Amino acid sequence: MLEFDARTITNVVMPLLLFIPLAYGMLLENSRRERIAREMAEKWLNTEHPGCVIREMDSSAVTMPVSVIMKVRTPKNEDFEIKLKVGTIFGGVFMGKIKVVYIRRKNPPSEPKENA
Numbered sequence: 001m002l003e004f005d006a007r008t009i010t011n012v013v014m015p016l017l018l019f020i021p022l023a024y025g026m027l028l029e030n031s032r033r034e035r036i037a038r039e040m041a042e043k044w045l046n047t048e049h050p051g052c053v054i055r056e057m058d059s060s061a062v063t064m065p066v067s068v069i070m071k072v073r074t075p076k077n078e079d080f081e082i083k084l085k086v087g088t089i090f091g092g093v094f095m096g097k098i099k100v101v102y103i104r105r106k107n108p109p110s111e112p113k114e115n116a
Contacts, residue, residue: 034061037086041068051075064089079106
């Protein structure tokens with residue numbers, strides 16, 4: 001059978017009991033920051049470039065500020081990739097600051113096809 005003495009409880013079990021809620025709280029906070037950053041990035045795109053449609057969005061809440069990469073289709077049928085940094089290091093995503101890292105064109109506009 002397992003034997004527990006006072007040393008095992010204080011050296012192994014107590015740190016685990018303290019670490020598990022801390023890790024879970026960090027996971028919840030990162031997912032909340034990521035969700036808010038995605039919402040802010042979508043609002044920024046609708047404000048700055050109306051008519052563009054988000055095809056795919058990827059974000060990383062591990063970094064400070066949160067980085068969001070969007071693959072966007074324009075009304076002219078062009079594909080772009082936009083990378084944004086949302087928030088600040090100390091204020092988090094709540095400062096409302098959005099910095100454009102890059103905007104890259106993925107393909108040229110498609111030519112109209114003629115039926116032969």
